[in-house]
Amino acid sequence: MEPDGSGTWSDVIQxxxxxxxxxxxxxxxxxxxxxxxxxxxxxxxxxxxxxxxVVFCDVVWxxxxxxxxxxxxxxxxxxxxxxxxxxxxxxxxxxxxxxxxRVPAFTDAGVLYYRKDLVADSxxxxxxxxxxxxxxxxxxxxxxxxxxKQYEGLVTNFLEVLWxxxxxxIDAETKEVFLxxxxxxxxxxxxxSTIGTISPPGVTTYSEEESRNLFQDGRAVFLRNWLYxxxxxxxEDSPVKGRVGLVPMVHAPGKTxxxxxxxxxxxISRFTSNPETAWKxxxxxxxxxxxxxxxxxxxxxxxxxxxxxxxxxxxxRAARPRPAIPEYAQASDILQRWLSAALSDRVSxxxxxxxxxxxxxxxxxP
Amino acid sequence: xRYFARFFVVILSVIAVAPLVWHGISSVKPAAEVTRIPVTxxxxxxxxxxxAELFGRRAFFSYCLNSAVIAALxxxxxxxxxxxxxxRLARVTAQVRSLISSALLVVAFFxxxxxxxxxxxxxxxxxxVNHPWGxxxxxxxxxxxxxxxxLTGYFQQIPEELEEAAAMDGLTPFxxxxxxxxxxxxPALVTTGILVFIFSWNEFMFALTFxxxxxxxxxxxxxxxxxxxxxxxVPWGLLAAGxxxxxxxxIVFVLFLQRRIVAGLxxxxxx
Amino acid sequence: MKRYAxxxxxLVLVTAVLVYPALRTLALSxxxxxxxxxxxxxxxxxxxxxxxxxDSRFRASLVVTGFFTIVSVTIEFILGLLLALxxxxxxxxxxxxxxxLLVPWTLPTAIIAVLxxxxxxxxxxxxxxxxxxxxxxxxxxxxxxxPNTAMAAIILADVWKTVPFVFIxxxxxxxxxxxxxxxALEMDGAGAWAKFRYVTWxxxxxxxxxxxxxxxxxxxSIFDLVYVMTGGGPGGATETVSVYAYQTLMRYLDLGYGxxxxxxxxxxxxxxxxxxxxxxxxxxxRLF
Numbered sequence: 001m002e003p004d005g006s007g008t009w010s011d012v013i014q015x016x017x018x019x020x021x022x023x024x025x026x027x028x029x030x031x032x033x034x035x036x037x038x039x040x041x042x043x044x045x046x047x048x049x050x051x052x053x054v055v056f057c058d059v060v061w062x063x064x065x066x067x068x069x070x071x072x073x074x075x076x077x078x079x080x081x082x083x084x085x086x087x088x089x090x091x092x093x094x095x096x097x098x099x100x101x102r103v104p105a106f107t108d109a110g111v112l113y114y115r116k117d118l119v120a121d122s123x124x125x126x127x128x129x130x131x132x133x134x135x136x137x138x139x140x141x142x143x144x145x146x147x148x149k150q151y152e153g154l155v156t157n158f159l160e161v162l163w164x165x166x167x168x169x170i171d172a173e174t175k176e177v178f179l180x181x182x183x184x185x186x187x188x189x190x191x192x193s194t195i196g197t198i199s200p201p202g203v204t205t206y207s208e209e210e211s212r213n214l215f216q217d218g219r220a221v222f223l224r225n226w227l228y229x230x231x232x233x234x235x236e237d238s239p240v241k242g243r244v245g246l247v248p249m250v251h252a253p254g255k256t257x258x259x260x261x262x263x264x265x266x267x268i269s270r271f272t273s274n275p276e277t278a279w280k281x282x283x284x285x286x287x288x289x290x291x292x293x294x295x296x297x298x299x300x301x302x303x304x305x306x307x308x309x310x311x312x313x314x315x316x317r318a319a320r321p322r323p324a325i326p327e328y329a330q331a332s333d334i335l336q337r338w339l340s341a342a343l344s345d346r347v348s349x350x351x352x353x354x355x356x357x358x359x360x361x362x363x364x365x366p
Numbered sequence: 367x368r369y370f371a372r373f374f375v376v377i378l379s380v381i382a383v384a385p386l387v388w389h390g391i392s393s394v395k396p397a398a399e400v401t402r403i404p405v406t407x408x409x410x411x412x413x414x415x416x417x418a419e420l421f422g423r424r425a426f427f428s429y430c431l432n433s434a435v436i437a438a439l440x441x442x443x444x445x446x447x448x449x450x451x452x453x454r455l456a457r458v459t460a461q462v463r464s465l466i467s468s469a470l471l472v473v474a475f476f477x478x479x480x481x482x483x484x485x486x487x488x489x490x491x492x493x494x495v496n497h498p499w500g501x502x503x504x505x506x507x508x509x510x511x512x513x514x515x516x517l518t519g520y521f522q523q524i525p526e527e528l529e530e531a532a533a534m535d536g537l538t539p540f541x542x543x544x545x546x547x548x549x550x551x552x553p554a555l556v557t558t559g560i561l562v563f564i565f566s567w568n569e570f571m572f573a574l575t576f577x578x579x580x581x582x583x584x585x586x587x588x589x590x591x592x593x594x595x596x597x598x599x600v601p602w603g604l605l606a607a608g609x610x611x612x613x614x615x616x617i618v619f620v621l622f623l624q625r626r627i628v629a630g631l632x633x634x635x636x637x
Numbered sequence: 638m639k640r641y642a643x644x645x646x647x648l649v650l651v652t653a654v655l656v657y658p659a660l661r662t663l664a665l666s667x668x669x670x671x672x673x674x675x676x677x678x679x680x681x682x683x684x685x686x687x688x689x690x691x692d693s694r695f696r697a698s699l700v701v702t703g704f705f706t707i708v709s710v711t712i713e714f715i716l717g718l719l720l721a722l723x724x725x726x727x728x729x730x731x732x733x734x735x736x737x738l739l740v741p742w743t744l745p746t747a748i749i750a751v752l753x754x755x756x757x758x759x760x761x762x763x764x765x766x767x768x769x770x771x772x773x774x775x776x777x778x779x780x781x782x783x784p785n786t787a788m789a790a791i792i793l794a795d796v797w798k799t800v801p802f803v804f805i806x807x808x809x810x811x812x813x814x815x816x817x818x819x820x821a822l823e824m825d826g827a828g829a830w831a832k833f834r835y836v837t838w839x840x841x842x843x844x845x846x847x848x849x850x851x852x853x854x855x856x857x858s859i860f861d862l863v864y865v866m867t868g869g870g871p872g873g874a875t876e877t878v879s880v881y882a883y884q885t886l887m888r889y890l891d892l893g894y895g896x897x898x899x900x901x902x903x904x905x906x907x908x909x910x911x912x913x914x915x916x917x918x919x920x921x922x923r924l925f
Contacts, residue, residue: 002593032593035888046892375723454643471914475906488657553812590748
């Protein structure tokens with residue numbers, strides 16, 4: 001599990017244990033870094049033993065864990081009514097080869113936040129983003145903040161721009177790789193051109209929180225981040241309270257905007273000694289009332305159509321999952337390394353994309 | 367020359383503690399101030415809320431206690447095993463010694479990450495997950511090569527005549543070792559012990575994997591699993607408070623131990 | 638038989654905890670076992686090693702690790718030695734000074750790395766703030782953004798952390814040197830350098846050897862600092878062998894190839910280190 005700073009998860013688990021005196025669910029808190037938690041699960045699974053019964057599972061882990069045979073197939077357990085209510089993309093992202101392995105709990109997507117007190121019309125294209133950034137940036141305020149550290153976040157940022165130019169990364173079905181297409185080069189050139197002009201030179205070392213803190217402090221016009229930022233900018237002590245708008249990531253003229261789908265759900269370990277209790281718990285915690293409770297306490301957005309706050313609907317409509325391939329972690333690393341190399345001027349964008357495409361093809365095969 | 371040496375030591379001591387002092391400053395800032403620009407070198411609104419969280423909502427004392435027990439036992443076991451081995455090692459022929467040392471070194475070359483998975487399997491098999499011994503034994507073993515080589519160097523410099531004299535007084539080899547050699551080697555034992563203790567106190571990856579109950583967590587894992595109000599937040603102030611609160615007892619402990627050595631040495635010199 | 642009884646506790650401990658995993662890693666390096674082949678154990682002979690020879694990412698990480706090890710261990714050793722010599726001359730306050738200098742070693746790397754990232758941050762980082770206030774810099778530097786400055790930042794953090802390790806071992810060695818040897822040299826009218834050259838250095842040799850060996854080993858397997866501060870970036874410029882091996886083993890779930898990376902690195906390191914050891918033993922035979 002993620003760390004439970006506010007005690008919200010313990011509350012929910014306590015309620016479940018009260019309802020089911022014969023079952024005992026115990027929460028194991030991991031560190032905030034998601035890849036450290038991924039590795040904790042991997043270690044337990046690799047030893048072929050039931051270290052954990054229920055997995056609080058990120059979207060990008062599903063193909064890997066499912067392909068490794070570590071998760072129980074939940075397709076037949078999920079009632080049809082629930083299947084109707086969960087967001088389609090989140091169900092799809094919880095599936096691998098047509099079988100459901102992860103019940104969605106919370107959805108997430110990349111968002112472009114902007115200062116609506118400065119930018120009158122909501123921005124639509126990359127040119128808008130540049131134009132408004134140039135116009136409203138000054139000594140104490142940058143134009144556009146994003147996450148450029150060499151890590152998973154860089155890929156999600158780049159994907160939104162790439163999709164906004166009409167490009168793509170990998171087709172999970174046909175295994176086709178599109179990274180050496182012209183759209184990809186345009187996308188990388190755009191991202192690169194922001195560094196040192198409308199984005200601070202240090203943007204290539206930022207992850208989510210570094211960029212959010214700057215934006216929330218009033219030091220940028222635009223911020224690309226996730227849904228959690230929305231509630232935080234609206235807090236009483238936030239210097240930008242009431243001055244923030246949100247749209248999906250902008251796009252090139254004539255193309256559509258896309259957001260990278262994130263989100264969390266619950267899966268069950270194949271090595272569990274007690275699948276029935278585990279399922280009862282997953283069913284309980286993904287119930288609308290529990291999700292709503294967690295939403296109110298933690299600001300996470302429930303992955304149920306009936307519970308999505310209206311302001312997020314346009315973003316979630318634009319959301320698209322990352323390719324569901326078992327080798328995802330490796331493919332993402334290839335892209336991260338070459339993007340980061342191009343952004344830090346170690347190689348040219350053309351070379352970076354060519355090499356990334358070549359290595360990715362070697363990895364996923366034709 | 368002497369003044370230059372003092373100056374050099376003072377400068378490096380300042381550099382050594384400066385980051386910790388900075389973490390101390392950050393730990394008493396309210397969350398909003400940690401990310402303020404420009405950076406405030408003196409907290410504008412000092413608060414102890416981070417420490418309140420640490421000691422109030424979190425079982426920080428129990429984390430420290432777990433770590434202290436684990437680190438102490440690991441150091442003692444490591445010292446016991448390695449001092450026995452290195453005492454013999456110091457008294458064998460050079461060829462045998464270099465053979466054994468090389469073998470030890472080769473094992474030490476493996477980066478700790480490769481031990482993680484096989485050890486986890488073993489620990490699970492012998493049912494030591496969430497049990498202090500599940501960490502004590504690996505920590506003692508991981509430090510054994512270093513401790514053995516360090517102590518061998520020390521024992522070699524103890525003249526063999528001492529042992530011959532002891533044998534003439536009718537002491538068995540083990541009595542010689544425990545009553546004569548060990549006290550002579552006390553400074554090296556303490557130095558090695560401190561290194562092993564600190565290593566065990568600070569180890570993270572094994573502790574994270576082998577201990578996951580709130581009541582068995584070590585201090586490093588305890589700090590690393592701290593979080594802010596929401597999952598994405600990196601709780602800088604809380605982390606800084608955790609680092610300060612965990613290292614202060616450690617530093618006091620080391621200081622105390624050092625005092626004891628100095629006292630012991632001067633006592634030894636007088637006899 | 639009795640002579641070997643002394644080794645038994647150490648042997649049991651090392652075998653139980655270290656030897657089995659090491660042998661297992663060695664064995665796995667000749668097998669295919671990965672997510673890609675459905676975790677079926679298939680003998681591959683030298684396949685993995687052939688793949689390793691052509692792996693440019695492995696070569697790059699080896700260069701990064703080698704560079705990091707040489708630079709940081711050299712700096713650490715020089716600073717540690719100077720500190721040990723200086724502190725050894727202290728009559729008063731030695732305990733306090735020793736403890737003060739030990740402070741960096743007492744802080745947990747896994748957590749400190751997060752805070753280092755914060756110190757090196759271009760906007761909120763205290764390092765830039767101090768440098769600007771003291772007039773060294775005009776505008777903030779994004780330390781972790783450039784390949785060279787990121788490497789420098791990691792070396793700095795590592796040197797800061799591990800100088801105490803070298804220092805405390807060398808100091809223990811210095812305190813073993815019999816004072817009468819110096820007095821004898823003094824009577825011959827020898828200067829400070831002669832005393833260092835003919836007494837201090839040879840007597841310190843075993844401690845130099847231990848501290849250097851273990852620093853080299855630790856530096857070569859550096860993981861936490863890099864993984865947290867830069868993630869190996871930018872563009873793999875700070876990716877060390879350990880980070881690559883970790884990614885391959887734990888994240889790509891390629892246990893065979895990941896083991897090969899480790900085994901090849903250990904072989905390489907062992908060749909260098911044992912060569913060095915043989916050289917030292919020949920030179921200072923009396924002391925080993």
